[in-house]
Amino acid sequence: MKLLRRLRPLRLLLLAFIGWCTAVLPAGAQSISATGTLSGRVQSETTGRYLNNARVTIKGTDLVAFTDESGSYRLARVPVGTVTVEAFYSGLEPLTAAIPVTAGKNSERDFGLTTKAPPRKNPAS
Secondary structure, X not given: OHHHHHHHHHHHHHHHHHHHHHHHHXXXXXXXXXXXXXXXXXXXXXXXOEOOOOEEEEXXXXXXXXXXXXXXXXXXXXXXXXXXXXXXXXXEOOEEEEEEEOOOOEEEOOEEEOEOOOOOOOOOO
16 A cells, blocks of 8 residues: 555656647647658759759758759758749759748749859959
């Protein structure tokens, strides 16, 4: 009988922990499903060729993808809502776009990068 009295606080603690887990874990599962994916291709507008190793990033996050040989990229776990995406390739002008992302869905966006404009010469020199 004394043993059962001593174990009562432990049982209450265990029940409180189980209740906390059931309250918190579904919220964590919802945050995982509150993401989408983003995919597309990156192409040089000048040459018409798809770019290998172009960098595609979601601004404000650490999400980064590099294109494959066919210019294709795919980003997973993209936050839901409108995100700002940047496509970059060395020697070409970076391009940004605002893209809406829906939970559990794939959003597609292709990028056509152009060459950088040469620096303007100062007419006074």
